[in-house]
Amino acid sequence: xxxxxxxxxxxxxxxxxxxxxxxxxxxxxxxxxxxxxxxxxxxxxxxxxxxxxxxxxxxxxxxxxxxxxxxxxx
Amino acid sequence: xxxxxxxxxxxxxxxxxxxxxxxxxxxxxxxxxxxxxxxxxxxxxxxxxxxxxxxxxxxxxxxxxxxxxxxxxx
Numbered sequence: 001x002x003x004x005x006x007x008x009x010x011x012x013x014x015x016x017x018x019x020x021x022x023x024x025x026x027x028x029x030x031x032x033x034x035x036x037x038x039x040x041x042x043x044x045x046x047x048x049x050x051x052x053x054x055x056x057x058x059x060x061x062x063x064x065x066x067x068x069x070x071x072x073x074x
Numbered sequence: 075x076x077x078x079x080x081x082x083x084x085x086x087x088x089x090x091x092x093x094x095x096x097x098x099x100x101x102x103x104x105x106x107x108x109x110x111x112x113x114x115x116x117x118x119x120x121x122x123x124x125x126x127x128x129x130x131x132x133x134x135x136x137x138x139x140x141x142x143x144x145x146x147x148x
Binding site: 024028037039041064 | 142
């Protein structure tokens with residue numbers, strides 16, 4: 001089922017170690033809403049693993065902004 | 075098929091109008107890679123529509139950061 005159709009929070013815990021932006025293939029941001037009171041960030045690594053990240057962590061905000069700015073800044 | 079399995083860029087064009095963060099349910103960030111030379115941002119609105127956003131646009135970076143910070147800042 002698509003994540004947007006789920007009726008509860010997706011992340012039970014978030015990654016404790018920092019990841020470099022080069023390891024991430026794909027990041028989903030899910031806004032808070034009736035299904036979950038907090039925003040959630042689900043990262044897919046280049047090796048296919050999925051991890052929840054803490055949206056409030058400064059390093060998470062930093063790598064998301066690096067992905068947005070593209071390869072020149074990685 | 076999952077977006078991460080696609081072998082080409084997903085976005086042919088990006089939205090020309092600005093969206094408020096309250097309209098977004100879900101945002102996918104896809105890092106650049108062998109499938110596509112630029113990062114891509116695919117937003118899903120609360121009404122279910124999907125739109126590509128320009129990752130280099132300051133307003134796009136702003137709403138992504140607002141989603142990360144949660145409801146207190148919307």
